[in-house]
Amino acid sequence: MQENFLSVEGLSKLYPAARGNDKLVVFEDMHFRIGKGEFVCVLGHSGCGKSTVLNILAGLDQASAGTVIMDEREVAGPSLERGVIFQSHALLPWLSVLGNLEFAVKSRWPAWRHQKIREHCRQYIELVGLQGAEHKKPAELSGGMKQRVGIARAFAIQPKMLLMDEPFGALDALTRGVIQEELLKICAATGQTVFMITHDVDEAILLADKIFLMSNGPRARIAEIVLNTLPRTRTRHDIHKHPQYYRIRNHLLDFLISRSSQISRETMSAGDAQPPIVVPGLFEDEEPEREVKAPVYRLNKI
Numbered sequence: 001m002q003e004n005f006l007s008v009e010g011l012s013k014l015y016p017a018a019r020g021n022d023k024l025v026v027f028e029d030m031h032f033r034i035g036k037g038e039f040v041c042v043l044g045h046s047g048c049g050k051s052t053v054l055n056i057l058a059g060l061d062q063a064s065a066g067t068v069i070m071d072e073r074e075v076a077g078p079s080l081e082r083g084v085i086f087q088s089h090a091l092l093p094w095l096s097v098l099g100n101l102e103f104a105v106k107s108r109w110p111a112w113r114h115q116k117i118r119e120h121c122r123q124y125i126e127l128v129g130l131q132g133a134e135h136k137k138p139a140e141l142s143g144g145m146k147q148r149v150g151i152a153r154a155f156a157i158q159p160k161m162l163l164m165d166e167p168f169g170a171l172d173a174l175t176r177g178v179i180q181e182e183l184l185k186i187c188a189a190t191g192q193t194v195f196m197i198t199h200d201v202d203e204a205i206l207l208a209d210k211i212f213l214m215s216n217g218p219r220a221r222i223a224e225i226v227l228n229t230l231p232r233t234r235t236r237h238d239i240h241k242h243p244q245y246y247r248i249r250n251h252l253l254d255f256l257i258s259r260s261s262q263i264s265r266e267t268m269s270a271g272d273a274q275p276p277i278v279v280p281g282l283f284e285d286e287e288p289e290r291e292v293k294a295p296v297y298r299l300n301k302i
């Protein structure tokens with residue numbers, strides 16, 4: 001695996017003082033890395049800066065300082081190398097499902113012939129189970145179907161990295177579950193690297209290899225990187241049967257309920273540049289079921 005596929009060094013975002021307000025330091029000197037094919041979920045309270053980080057990684061927002069290197073190239077603006085999925089589907093309303101995908105694919109590979117573009121798009125429409133709805137306009141689709149179009153469109157451009165900002169927030173629990181499992185299958189099949197924001201602890205445990213925990217803002221930081229030690233072949237029907245599941249869940253909830261605000265009041269020391277990696281609840285004599293290539297900070301069982 002390419003361990004440093006995405007490398008974020010010294011990233012800061014601040015908004016200057018305006019209309020009687022002090023300047024706002026959203027976060028500063030943030031460092032983290034994501035390996036190729038890793039699925040990262042970000043959890044943190046509202047306003048801590050999750051979307052700001054995602055928009056900078058996407059090249060849609062500019063950092064005040066620091067660098068983002070993806071696959072050895074600096075991120076300096078939006079690019080079709082990164083697929084972005086927002087909660088609001090951002091589909092072109094005057095185009096059909098197929099049209100929305102074709103538009104994106106044509107932009108990605110302008111030299112492709114129409115037939116090739118169409119065949120390519122149909123594959124991805126099938127992947128998300130939307131065959132039969134190709135010619136419908138977004139207004140004729142349910143929320144879940146629109147979200148699938150967004151996912152199909154993002155995957156169809158074969159981005160090096162997929163960035164998702166609460167993509168399933170507006171969906172009902174049943175649809176969300178179905179799409180989550182589809183996403184897991186697609187990622188397993190394609191080895192997609194993903195950075196996803198969610199407010200849902202269970203969603204993070206189901207999908208992520210690593211969970212970034214952000215402390216409260218202002219001056220938020222990635223306080224911990226929690227390693228998800230559940231077997232990769234998990235499904236939403238069986239993850240809760242695994243003894244490690246509740247240990248991870250309790251650890252995440254404990255962070256959100258109490259430690260996120262506590263940590264935000266503590267000052268960072270010089271050695272804190274890379275966030276610590278933790279394996280919640282793993283005793284000294286226990287080994288994680290998945291390989292851990294980083295130093296593990298073991299915690300007491302919660």
Ligand SMILES: Nc1ncnc2c1ncn2[C@@H]1O[C@H](COP(=O)(O)OP(=O)(O)OP(=O)(O)O)[C@@H](O)[C@H]1O
Nearest residue numbers: 015024026044045046047048049050051052053217
């Ligand atoms: N254009 C802007 N001007 C000034 N402040 C801004 C601007 N955009 C965002 N902020 C502030 O930056 C901080 C981080 O915002 P951001 O949207 O990244 O948070 P978030 O963690 O994604 O929140 P949520 O979970 O509610 O979506 C917030 O305090 C927000 O008010």
